[in-house]
Amino acid sequence: MLYNTILAPIDGIVTTVDAAKGLIGVYVAPEDSHEIYSPIDGAIDRFETYHGRWIREMGSFRVHDQTRIGALLINFEPLTLSIEVGHGKYITDTVKIDAKEGEYLNVGQRIGHIVIGSYYELHFRGGQRVAIHITNGQHVIGSQTVMADIYRSL
Numbered sequence: 001m002l003y004n005t006i007l008a009p010i011d012g013i014v015t016t017v018d019a020a021k022g023l024i025g026v027y028v029a030p031e032d033s034h035e036i037y038s039p040i041d042g043a044i045d046r047f048e049t050y051h052g053r054w055i056r057e058m059g060s061f062r063v064h065d066q067t068r069i070g071a072l073l074i075n076f077e078p079l080t081l082s083i084e085v086g087h088g089k090y091i092t093d094t095v096k097i098d099a100k101e102g103e104y105l106n107v108g109q110r111i112g113h114i115v116i117g118s119y120y121e122l123h124f125r126g127g128q129r130v131a132i133h134i135t136n137g138q139h140v141i142g143s144q145t146v147m148a149d150i151y152r153s154l
Contacts, residue, residue, distance in 0.1 A: 006148040007107055008140035009039040009081055010120055019132050022124035024147055026140060030091060034114040036083070037143035038105035039122065040076055040150075046101055048073040051086070052093075061085075063093040072097070074111065078128060078150050084119040092116040108143035128152055 011032035016025030028034060047054075052063040052070030062085075063070030069086040072095045085093050097112040099105060124130045129151040134140060140147065 003149045003151045004040050004042075004078060005107065005146055006039045006079065006122065006150065007037065008134075008142050008145040008147050009037050009111070009122070010034065010083075010114065010142045012120070012140055014134050014136050014138045014140060015119075016121070017132055017134065017136055019130060022126070022128075022130055024122045024132065024134065025119070026121070027119050028114060030116055033142060034116060035142055036081075036095075036097075036111040036113055038076075038099075038107055038109045038111055039081060039147070040079065041105070041107045042076045042078070043104045044099055044101055045075040045077060047097070048075065059096065061095045061097065063087075066093065078125055078152070080123040080125070082121045082123060083114060084121075085114065090119065122147065124148070124150060 012026035012028040015027050050071040051068040061072040066087045072083045074081040092115040094115040099111045131149045134147050
């Protein structure tokens with residue numbers, strides 16, 4: 001079996017661990033570092049947006065409707081990193097991205113940053129066995145804390 005080690009992409013406090021759903025949720029407090037790192041070795045398949053849009057030629061994602069929470073989804077082959085922003089719930093409404101679609105990133109390589117306090121989730125795609133190594137309430141450090149391993153058949 002092959003496996004990929006998943007590192008925390010952003011600092012924060014683990015709020016949700018649901019192995020059955022393939023989900024880890026982390027709250028990013030204002031005092032946490034807001035740098036975003038690649039959680040895995042691999043290429044970014046695509047970016048998706050939810051209740052927001054790209055500004056400045058794909059350089060930043062922003063939520064303009066302040067009554068909604070928006071999400072920037074960064075899709076890798078085995079997982080999706082979903083970053084929530086929006087003044088309706090969080091301090092910021094903007095995520096700045098330096099990486100590009102199709103770009104291959106090494107685990108721990110910088111992708112961009114959240115302007116300030118937010119929330120993110122890792123969604124593991126079906127057909128894979130995931131071993132989660134963190135617990136609710138644990139503080140994780142971006143590009144340093146091992147969150148999970150993904151096992152794939154050869």
